[in-house]
Amino acid sequence: MAEQLIIGGGTKQERYEALLPQIESVVEDEKDLIANMANVAAMLHETFGFWWTGFYRVDGDELVLGPFQGPMACTRIRKGRGVCGTAWAEAATQVVPDVELFPGHIACSSASRSEIVVPVFREGQVIAVLDIDSDRLSTFDETDRHYLEQITFILANACSFKKTS
Ligand code: SME
Numbered sequence: 001m002a003e004q005l006i007i008g009g010g011t012k013q014e015r016y017e018a019l020l021p022q023i024e025s026v027v028e029d030e031k032d033l034i035a036n037m038a039n040v041a042a043m044l045h046e047t048f049g050f051w052w053t054g055f056y057r058v059d060g061d062e063l064v065l066g067p068f069q070g071p072m073a074c075t076r077i078r079k080g081r082g083v084c085g086t087a088w089a090e091a092a093t094q095v096v097p098d099v100e101l102f103p104g105h106i107a108c109s110s111a112s113r114s115e116i117v118v119p120v121f122r123e124g125q126v127i128a129v130l131d132i133d134s135d136r137l138s139t140f141d142e143t144d145r146h147y148l149e150q151i152t153f154i155l156a157n158a159c160s161f162k163k164t165s
Contacts, residue, residue, distance in 0.1 A: 007047050016147035019047050023151055027158035037128070038067035040155055044132065045069035051112060052133040056084050058126060063088060066128065073108040082106035087117035087129050093145050097138040109133070116140035120152045127156065 008018025023043060027036045037055045045053040046069075054068020056077060063077040063084055080089040082104055087094045096115045099105045105115075112133040120128040130152055134140065 005043055005046055012048075012143050013147075015047050016143070019043060020147070020150065020154075024154055024158075027155055031159055033128075033155075033159040034067060036155055036159055040130075040151060041067050041069050044151070050132050050139075051135040052109065052131070055120070055128050055130055057128045058088065063129065070133070071109055071111075074106060077106060083115050083117045084129050084131050087119050088126050091119055091121070091126050093118045093149060095140050095142075095145055097140070099133075111135045113137045114139045116144055116148065118145070118148045118152050120156050122156045 005022065006018060008015040023040055026039050026043070030036055041054045044050065050070070052068065052070030052073065054070065054073070055066035056063035057066045061079055063079075065073060065075045077085045079085050083094050083096055083099070083102055083106070086104075094102075094115075094117045096102045096105070096117075099107070099112055099115050102115075112135065114134045114137050116132050118130045119126040120130060130148060132140070132144075132148070
């Protein structure tokens with residue numbers, strides 16, 4: 001496994017393109033989902049300098065905080081609540097340009113201004129969400145959705161079923 005992250009060139013797309021093979025390389029060597037979530041969060045956070053980057057895992061009828069980078073955060077979120085709970089309930093990525101305009105947004109940090117939440121699917125079920133917060137408005141767009149959905153797919157499919165629940 002590579003020990004040093006190589007951060008790609010100027011554009012967002014170039015950075016994701018450089019990041020994808022490095023994530024593939026890291027997760028293909030390790031079957032434990034939590035360990036891989038930890039490295040994916042770290043790699044995304046370091047590449048883009050987001051405010052908060054991390055995972056919430058499905059635990060019964062709630063999401064529970066998983067590996068993350070950034071300030072401390074809420075530990076449990078009910079299905080359908082906030083941006084994370086909505087992404088889980090709707091099994092769909094949520095791109096939020098201004099968190100203050102999202103009904104029910106959960107403000108773990110007052111510095112968060114925009115957010116993207118991407119479900120992690122296994123066998124058609126949401127098993128976790130990837131949540132990224134920015135301290136600026138309108139940080140996330142269709143490019144982020146495209147690459148982050150690829151990253152969650154790579155993550156979920158690299159890990160064995162037995163070690164996730
Ligand atoms: N803002 C999220 C809660 C998680 S924190 O951003 C880390 C939400 O509304 O679900």
